[in-house]
Amino acid sequence: MESKFDSKEWSSGVWTHFTDVRRRSPLVQCITNLVSMDLVANTLLSAGASPAMVHSVAEVPDFTPHVHALCVNVGTLTPDWLPSMKAAAELASQLGKPWVLDPAAVSCSGFRLKACLELVELKPSVIKGNGSEIIALSSASQGHTKGADSSHESTEAIEAAKSLALSSGAVVAVSGAVDIVTDGKRVIGVHNGTKMMQKITATGCSLSGLVAAFLAVDPLHPLEATVSAMSIFGIAGELGEEMANGPASLRMHLIDSLYGLDETTVLSRVKITRLG
Numbered sequence: 001m002e003s004k005f006d007s008k009e010w011s012s013g014v015w016t017h018f019t020d021v022r023r024r025s026p027l028v029q030c031i032t033n034l035v036s037m038d039l040v041a042n043t044l045l046s047a048g049a050s051p052a053m054v055h056s057v058a059e060v061p062d063f064t065p066h067v068h069a070l071c072v073n074v075g076t077l078t079p080d081w082l083p084s085m086k087a088a089a090e091l092a093s094q095l096g097k098p099w100v101l102d103p104a105a106v107s108c109s110g111f112r113l114k115a116c117l118e119l120v121e122l123k124p125s126v127i128k129g130n131g132s133e134i135i136a137l138s139s140a141s142q143g144h145t146k147g148a149d150s151s152h153e154s155t156e157a158i159e160a161a162k163s164l165a166l167s168s169g170a171v172v173a174v175s176g177a178v179d180i181v182t183d184g185k186r187v188i189g190v191h192n193g194t195k196m197m198q199k200i201t202a203t204g205c206s207l208s209g210l211v212a213a214f215l216a217v218d219p220l221h222p223l224e225a226t227v228s229a230m231s232i233f234g235i236a237g238e239l240g241e242e243m244a245n246g247p248a249s250l251r252m253h254l255i256d257s258l259y260g261l262d263e264t265t266v267l268s269r270v271k272i273t274r275l276g
């Protein structure tokens, strides 16, 4: 099992990132969609981070300078919310704070696609989407949409992810059966997680929030921090599924598992491989 993965090279880094999040409890501002606010906040709390769902444009100038990372998720975007997303993203970039863009359901409208393209211009550290979202954003075209769900495997989005990483300067992460992380040159696959996680709304959004927390403790290594967050979240899902009867109890057990994760479990379960 172990030999199939390059996990030994990665596992101690994954654990170090996670312990740093627990020890430093980074403050993560989340301007996220209405569906996901609860699960994103609870995911961050269980991981040891400190979430703040502060989304008013009136509060950005006071609050954003104090955060350690920002997560912007356009899942329930309206024209009212876009200015605060842009203001927070712009300030985070100016102040050298890491931030994550989750282009949730980017291809559901021209308005949302344009908004995401404008947010990409504000230099996110990481763009995290599912396969369909990364393909649409990379090609700047809507194509077919299934809303927030993906109609592509993450592996189908590797070339799109590399191209988006090179054009934007961001690390690009594609969630799915294999989570893909690329800076345009290296391509890493994270093989943790379980299929049932797709059946809980906002697991992808929560993962984006968690990536922001991991970036906060290692902003100079966005690819490695993203890989670590994805592996940790996937491991929590695997452990949660062992106790769950279905998606609703997986949601609860995933949060509990994230909270209780220990070093031995993490080191034995990390499954990471270099794909390119």
Ligand SMILES: Nc1ncnc2c1ncn2[C@@H]1O[C@H](COP(=O)(O)OP(=O)(O)O)[C@@H](O)[C@H]1O
Pocket (backbone or CB within 6 Å): 129, 130, 131, 148, 149, 150, 175, 176, 177, 178, 179, 192, 193, 194, 195, 196, 197, 198, 202, 203, 204, 205, 207, 233, 234
């Ligand atoms: N088939 C799968 N096998 C294992 N893990 C999966 C699978 N599909 C999704 N996941 C995991 O579920 C989480 C949410 O990913 P995903 O469903 O792609 O996000 P989104 O909800 O944004 O579409 C990630 O941690 C991902 O690794």
Ligand SMILES: Cc1ncsc1CCOP(=O)(O)O
Pocket (backbone or CB within 6 Å): 033, 035, 036, 075, 076, 104, 105, 148, 149, 200, 201, 202, 203, 204, 205, 206
């Ligand atoms: C169902 C839904 N509709 C708009 S945002 C959203 C949540 C999407 O969450 P995720 O991207 O984590 O599946």
Ligand SMILES: [Mg+2]
Pocket (backbone or CB within 6 Å): 102, 104, 105, 129, 130, 148, 204, 205
């Ligand atoms: Mg998503």
